[in-house]
Every structure is written in C-alpha cells, then in structure tokens.
Amino acid sequence: MELVSIDKEMCRKDGICIAACPLGCLTADAEGFPVETANTGCIGCGQCVAICPHGALMHNSLPMQDFLPAQRDRADFASTAILMKTRRSVRTFKNQPIPRETLAELLDVARFAPTAKNTMQISFLAIADPDRTKALGEAIAQWMLPRPGMERYVDLHAKGQDFVLRGAPHLVLALADADSDWGLTDAAIAISYLELAAAAHGLGACWGGIVQRALTGNPELAALAGVPKDKAVRGALMLGAPKYRYALVPPRTPAATIWR
Ligand SMILES: Cc1cc2nc3c(=O)[nH]c(=O)nc-3n(C[C@H](O)[C@H](O)[C@H](O)COP(=O)(O)O)c2cc1C
Structure with missing residues (x-):
C-alpha cells in the first residue's frame, strides 16, 4: 500500500x-x-x-x-507560562479521591507527549483505588526504612507521615520495556505532561522518585503494584486534590545559559 x-x-x-x-x-x-x-x-x-x-x-x-483540530490560539504564552511556573510538587492532599474519568482525562493528555522516533512506547499503570495506593506506599516504606541513609525518615514514618507517597490517593507509573532505548526520557516527558495537565485541572501532583527507585529495585514491590513482568517503571507521579493553595512561586536560579 x-x-x-x-x-x-x-x-x-x-x-x-x-x-x-x-x-x-x-x-x-x-x-x-x-x-x-x-x-x-x-x-x-x-x-x-x-x-x-x-x-x-x-x-x-x-x-x-x-486527527484533532489544532486550536493553538487557545493556549497563549502568558497563561501557559503561568501554569508552568505555578505548578508545584504537592505533598498535602485532601482525603478525597479523584474521579476515574478525571484521571483518564489527564492520561489522555499525557499520551500526546513526544517520544523519540515516535515509538509511543510509554504505557501507564494508574492506581485509582486509594486503599491500594496506601498499601503500596506502606510496603515500600517497610522495605526502605531499614536501608542506610533512611534514618531521617524513620522518625517521620513513626509519626504517621507518608514519606513515600505523601498521602496522595493515586499513583501513576510510566512503564517502558526494560531494555528500551530512550525509555527514561520518554517517561519523564510523559510524567511532565501529566503533571502539567493535573495542575491545569486544579489537582495536585508530585514526582515519585522514591517509588520509582523502590519498584525498580525490588521485583516483589513491582509485582505488588501490578507492574507487568516485561515492563520497567521509568517514571512515577502521585496525584490527588491539593489540601492547600500556594500563595507564591518560590525563587529559582536564573536560566544558566551559554549564548553564542
Ligand atoms: C525526578 C524527580 C523525582 C522526585 N522525587 C520525589 C519524591 O520521591 N518525593 C517527593 O516528595 N518529591 C520528589 N520530587 C519533587 C522535587 O523535590 C521537587 O520538584 C523540587 O523540590 C522542586 O519543587 P517544585 O516541584 O515545587 O518546583 C521529585 C522531582 C523529580 C523531578
């Protein structure tokens, strides 16, 4: 053809x-x-x-x-820049799940993230059930706490603080084949899209570096999360309704740029 x-x-x-x-x-x-x-x-x-x-x-x-209509004029620079600058890592959530349809809406944005060579290799594992999210967070905490370098979290955990999932009701994992070229990069972009889509929706999100490390380093935890055996966790994002709003944008260093 x-x-x-x-x-x-x-x-x-x-x-x-x-x-x-x-x-x-x-x-x-x-x-x-x-x-x-x-x-x-x-x-x-x-x-x-x-x-x-x-x-x-x-x-x-x-x-x-x-194919969808492009409608580029509906996303101007000023409002997109505000969204990107005001997006925060949210670590305090309401005890209130996000409707599954809303999670699906966010994932529908994330699937438009670019992938190297347009492989569209990233798939998602979305934990919609808050009880499952909580159980996974606790299992990860139990696995991590005895490990070196975790001393500062022992106290927090004893006080009931969820240092792994930050009390978020949902977790989305970005999956790729373990040996896949560009898997980490493609997943990071997909998670960034998801994070920005969540912020635009008034929802809170936080990258899950700890979760990602734990699920990559322990096949039993990956199995508990429901990660298929032939996939590797290449990105993670906690999601929920934010408990508080941020009044300010914290400072960041100027864009370190070499101009030629
Ligand atoms: C790859 C990556 C992994 C991260 N892992 C975690 C994590 O496991 N737990 C957490 O609370 N925050 C995590 N963060 C959030 C960073 O701490 C946060 O982005 C940084 O402090 C800047 O804050 P901001 O996102 O509000 O601008 C992670 C961020 C990135 C980009």
Missing part, C-alpha cells in the same frame, strides 16, 4: 509536507505533487497530514478521524 494519498485537486504543490517529514519519506514528482521516496522509514508521526493547510494529504496508516 502507498504511504500517502494525495488529492490533486486540493494540493497546491507548496512542498510543506515534504519539508515537515523528519525522515525524507516524501519528495516532489515531475509535476510537483508529493510522492513517497525509496525511504521506507516512516515513523507515523502524522506531520505531513497535520501541517497541510489544504487537507490534501492522507496517510494510509493514520485514519483522518484520529
């Missing part, structure tokens, strides 16, 4: 699709219409279709009904 179909009535032969393809899969034929080159390395990124202002190109393995 051909990679793309061109509507020659609609195509303006402007070459935009050819320029946008990351792998040179398209070229202009003698008449100037885009055609497939000998390069068969298409990664299915959909750029050629998405960038055409005339709707002249269809990708034969990406159904048109799966």
Whole structure:
C-alpha cells in the first residue's frame, strides 16, 4: 500500500509536507505533487497530514478521524507560562479521591507527549483505588526504612507521615520495556505532561522518585503494584486534590545559559 494519498485537486504543490517529514519519506514528482521516496522509514508521526493547510494529504496508516483540530490560539504564552511556573510538587492532599474519568482525562493528555522516533512506547499503570495506593506506599516504606541513609525518615514514618507517597490517593507509573532505548526520557516527558495537565485541572501532583527507585529495585514491590513482568517503571507521579493553595512561586536560579 502507498504511504500517502494525495488529492490533486486540493494540493497546491507548496512542498510543506515534504519539508515537515523528519525522515525524507516524501519528495516532489515531475509535476510537483508529493510522492513517497525509496525511504521506507516512516515513523507515523502524522506531520505531513497535520501541517497541510489544504487537507490534501492522507496517510494510509493514520485514519483522518484520529486527527484533532489544532486550536493553538487557545493556549497563549502568558497563561501557559503561568501554569508552568505555578505548578508545584504537592505533598498535602485532601482525603478525597479523584474521579476515574478525571484521571483518564489527564492520561489522555499525557499520551500526546513526544517520544523519540515516535515509538509511543510509554504505557501507564494508574492506581485509582486509594486503599491500594496506601498499601503500596506502606510496603515500600517497610522495605526502605531499614536501608542506610533512611534514618531521617524513620522518625517521620513513626509519626504517621507518608514519606513515600505523601498521602496522595493515586499513583501513576510510566512503564517502558526494560531494555528500551530512550525509555527514561520518554517517561519523564510523559510524567511532565501529566503533571502539567493535573495542575491545569486544579489537582495536585508530585514526582515519585522514591517509588520509582523502590519498584525498580525490588521485583516483589513491582509485582505488588501490578507492574507487568516485561515492563520497567521509568517514571512515577502521585496525584490527588491539593489540601492547600500556594500563595507564591518560590525563587529559582536564573536560566544558566551559554549564548553564542
Ligand atoms: C525526578 C524527580 C523525582 C522526585 N522525587 C520525589 C519524591 O520521591 N518525593 C517527593 O516528595 N518529591 C520528589 N520530587 C519533587 C522535587 O523535590 C521537587 O520538584 C523540587 O523540590 C522542586 O519543587 P517544585 O516541584 O515545587 O518546583 C521529585 C522531582 C523529580 C523531578
């Protein structure tokens, strides 16, 4: 099957699709219409279709009904920057679960995170049941507390503080194949998307570095979390309704930048 179909009535032969393809899969034929080159390395990124202002190109393995309207004008720089600067690591949560539909809505944003070579390799494990989240946090705490370097958490744990999951009712894990190239990077981007989507929704989130380390370092804990045997935990985010609002944005160092 051909990679793309061109509507020659609609195509303006402007070459935009050819320029946008990351792998040179398209070229202009003698008449100037885009055609497939000998390069068969298409990664299915959909750029050629998405960038055409005339709707002249269809990708034969990406159904048109799966493309969404871009609506870029609805996300201006000022409000996006505010969202990114005011997002915080939330460590105090209301005793109130997030509806499953809302969690699904957040994950529906995270799936649009870029992945190297568009592998879309990241899958998610979402713990929607707060009791399960709590039990996992406690199992991780029990495994971690006797380990060297954990002394400062022993006291906190004895006082009932959840230093692992911060009392969040939900946990989302980003999974990739253990030997996968770019797994950590792709997962980190997906978790960042999820965190920002949660902030935009008025929800609280916190990265779970401790959880990630524990689940990567102990197969029994990974099994307790429900991680499939053929997957590795490459990112973790706690989620819940924040108990408090932040009044200020804490200072950060200026962007250390080498300009040339
Ligand atoms: C990779 C990564 C792992 C993290 N792991 C944890 C964690 O296990 N527990 C926690 O409370 N915070 C964790 N954090 C949150 C950081 O402490 C937090 O981002 C940092 O202090 C800056 O605060 P802010 O997110 O509010 O700007 C982690 C953050 C990152 C990026």
